[in-house]
Amino acid sequence: MRRENPSQRRSASAVSIRDVAQRAGVSPGSVSNVLNGKRRRDDPIGRAVLEAVKALDYRPNAIASSLRRAESRVIGLVIPDFQNPFFAELVAELERCAEETGYRIVATSSRESADVESREIRELLGWRVAGLFLAPTAGSTYGREHLADQDVPSVIVDRVFEKDLIDGVGVDNAEATEAVMRELIELGHRRILVAYFDDAVSNVAERLDGVRRAAMRRDGPLHVDYLACGPTVESALAAFEKHFDANPVPTAIFCLFNTATLAAYSITRKRGLEAGRDVALVGFDDSAWLAHMTPPIAAIVQPVQVIARRAWSMLMGRIGGGLGPARTERVSCRFERRGTMTPPRNGGMEAGRRK
């Protein structure tokens, strides 16, 4: 019998399974069974339970349920930033995967801070999530090292390392940029400006590697400038301004991340150059606006949905007890050539004047 211990506070409005049982004239266990489909609902007891549930507006307490079951159908997800369209789409797609499988996603952001990231991971582990996706922030090592120790199945997404201790899914960054770079060279470009973010982020570092590989393979005159642009459109604009003031105009601009692409488009127009005519322009990562410019801007497209579904099935494999060493999977990018993937105006070096 339940003792009415006044010290154990209980919010007046909260109705528990015992209240339902009492009203239906059955035991709490039976209520639980009816509600969890372990018992038929279309007999006197079943109906009485459902009636009582409705009358009392009973709402099962998921916290108590998880505690007792010692398992949750919740998957944690830590991304650097909700405002990055890549991660926004990733969340959306993983939510869809979760829905199909009877799980739910709890998404949080690290706001590009390694500290916040590790706090969030710790918090999610505290909630005993069934699994964890992590898109590590720049320079975070805590997350992966820490997760490798845990017995919680985890998958690293996007910013993967080859030979990690944890499973991971990313794109073939280097292959994609190498291919585009070679294509630019074949088109005749000999002065190419490559805009990157910061090589502390593994995927941007890989993209740079691909570019360098293509550049090295070319024997003959080729001038490639590498420009660190920082995180925002504004920082990228400033970097471009400075570069353009001090250097000959390139015949092609290759942006290795999305904010730089917008900055490059902006600066070229400001300087009276038209992308696709006076200068070729390619970006890594697609955005809605790119395809709607005139001419539309070429972009390397990351198949976010494919990434999400691969990551999901890797995680499900581990949750299902899959053992074996950690694997890193690579998904291929698609190159949308569009209107700005054009040859140089005068067959070779910079537009306007020769070096």
Add this chain to the structure above:
Amino acid sequence: MRRENPSQRRSASAVSIRDVAQRAGVSPGSVSNVLNGKRRRDDPIGRAVLEAVKALDYRPNAIASSLRRAESRVIGLVIPDFQNPFFAELVAELERCAEETGYRIVATSSRESADVESREIRELLGWRVAGLFLAPTAGSTYGREHLADQDVPSVIVDRVFEKDLIDGVGVDNAEATEAVMRELIELGHRRILVAYFDDAVSNVAERLDGVRRAAMRRDGPLHVDYLACGPTVESALAAFEKHFDANPVPTAIFCLFNTATLAAYSITRKRGLEAGRDVALVGFDDSAWLAHMTPPIAAIVQPVQVIARRAWSMLMGRIGGGLGPARTERVSCRFERRGTMTPPRNGGMEAGRRK
């Protein structure tokens, strides 16, 4: 003493507060007190506890803790879509508010489905969140009706209704569009195309109202076309194509939501019109790319951070026991005029030919 009941499964690796207590030679209660800062940590017992925590890699079980405390520091958030930049920024800002206050946000999306929305709300209530933010999807009534019955503090964001049963925070949609519309008229525009989404969404309906108010106030010749554009850039493009084929070119285009702005920009350029010279262009909702076009595109900017912070403090007020009738707060939009807020090329009706 703990009974070793083999039927109560317990994952081998899970270390509980009792294990820590045993190792430290103290009681579970003391461990709890040390960990929750209710007891000094720098005496023999405190140190022993911390040592045991470290040695066993103990991780407090947040589920058990919340069950016992019967309160959680978790706030639910249901938005229609993570990929909409407005909501992405909203999540980010609410996360910041939560962090400052010792709460955490659990964000989920309804994927613009009223069914999913009500499922998500139910689920969050099942987890006994301390409060709930809801940005209702088009045509959902369940959410708000349902929430009004609950004793969980809730705040509606963005798509608010005047005179709701629940607190809400939105922007002054009608005032903002009315002001812009009047400004367009004052500049001399007499043929204006207004692109809207669908008036089932309360905020877009309000924006339309503002436009109509301004149009009615004007006495004299004025032609306003209203074009329903649907949700995506593609649907908006198709609507624009059809409209442009059958009607004189407007001297101004006013887009009441973000995807239409991109479509309008795209179609005008495709038809050889330059926004800011041949046609004025204004969008509701800012996006990064708008300010970086040449000329930059005028936009009504929703102060997402202000909205988030108002919503946060309303919710905190209710959680803190604040009573009283539901209130709907309105935040003012900012109008960024930029380069496409220009007078018509030839002082009046459509560009090109007269009606």
Add this chain to the structure above:
DNA sequence: GTGAAAGCGCTAACAC
């Protein structure tokens, strides 16, 4: 089947 009862991990009351 069905009800009684134990106990998930934790915290808060209460004796000592």
Add this chain to the structure above:
DNA sequence: GTGTTAGCGCTTTCAC
């Protein structure tokens, strides 16, 4: 202070 203990709401055995 500190340890003991009850119990949050639920599920799951176990005896009937």
